[in-house]
Amino acid sequence: MENDKKERIIEVSDIPPKPKNGDTFLIKASGISSSTHGIFKYPCKFIPHIPRWFIKNYASKSTKKYGVLDPFMGSGTTLVEASILGYPSYGVDIDPLSKLLSAVKTTPLSSKEFSIINDFISSYHISTKNSHKFKSKCSLYIPDKDLITYWFSESNINDLALIRFLIHENFDKFKNKKVKNFLEIVLSSIIRKVSKADNQSPKPYISTKIKKDHVVVFDEFLKNLLKYIDAVKDFSENHKSEVKIIGFDARKIDSKSLVSGKVNLAMTSPPYINAFDYVRSLKLENFWLDGFDKKKLDALYDHQIGSEKVKTLNEVPVYGLGELDEVLSKIYSLDKKRSWVTFKYFQAMKENLESVYDCLQTGGFYCVVVGNSRIRGFEVDTASILLKIAKDVGYKKRLNFSYIIRNRYLRIPRSGRGGFIPKDYILVLEK
């Protein structure tokens, strides 16, 4: 699967129904923000065309009953597509924001609920014009100051706390959790912009050189609120099947929530090795979610796959797979820690492949989208290594092709440690 210099790149607007092994596509996709896909800029999400292609081409009668699973659901792209195509689906992710976001993107709202939101907007206008009146009530809605003081100005903290207070106050009045979740996601969507952190950088940091434009918290919230109402209206009109968020860790999927403990299809894009730290990247948003604290943040770091938080031993890690062990030993010669990070990544991915295998019906398919990485200058052929591990677990390879990553927001380029990953591989495995 190494880069072939003479490789032919096929330009398409969508993935054809029957790609051949080894094909490489340049997908000039449109409609990537259709329905609820445009809600919240979640890092490294894949374009909806990928799960849509997989579900349309691999679904069978059984999929209608048993459904589709995404064990690293992120922003819920697979779940939105499954629901619009008429298949029940299940999602797993460690990140609290991912869970809330996926739930909101896949929860239809009724006309009564939209009118509750309109009432909220009316009271919002009045309350934000008289924000001083709510000062004492709002202090309850300010997260742990130790976590946030560095990242937000005092006036933005107060404005965000007022919005949070209004969300809670209205929720208590209307007792509608769906509306509350929706409003919380609107709030999450403005957090980075109204913080002092750079808007573009994956990991939050405060630039001393670039001054951020001033953003009015109340206006920004209202802008996204109106935009997201349209998105959820579209989903509410076009969704066909139910979506369930079922668990926390992709290595230990809780099959009790599945029909007879099984699904018919699984589709995912797992994290990359040492390339993107979701927990750190989304921590500002998580700070503003109910019940989030430092303890929860640390627990997330412990569970995140592909993260740097691994124990480094004074010996070369050995996985027992020639191609992988060779690259682990090369990385170890330059950087012990990164070789252990790489080793732990493949161990974790094996556990995920096993867990999904247990949840799949015989004859069901698991589609995994991954990119290769360069670690300390050494090419790690993640796709080919995962295929070998998958075969050991019991899967049969059905298809393997790739596509060039065009939208730099969806797949953030990695330089240095993680290496730049120009294309993603789509692996289709059968149980």
Ligand SMILES: C[S@@+](CC[C@H](N)C(=O)[O-])C[C@H]1O[C@@H](n2cnc3c(N)ncnc32)[C@H](O)[C@@H]1O
């Ligand atoms: C590449 S993103 C998935 C993006 C998704 N395909 C989308 O379109 O939004 C990978 C996800 O894996 C999650 N993750 C990392 N470690 C995990 C674990 N142990 N179990 C479940 N999810 C995990 C991260 O929180 C992140 O949301």
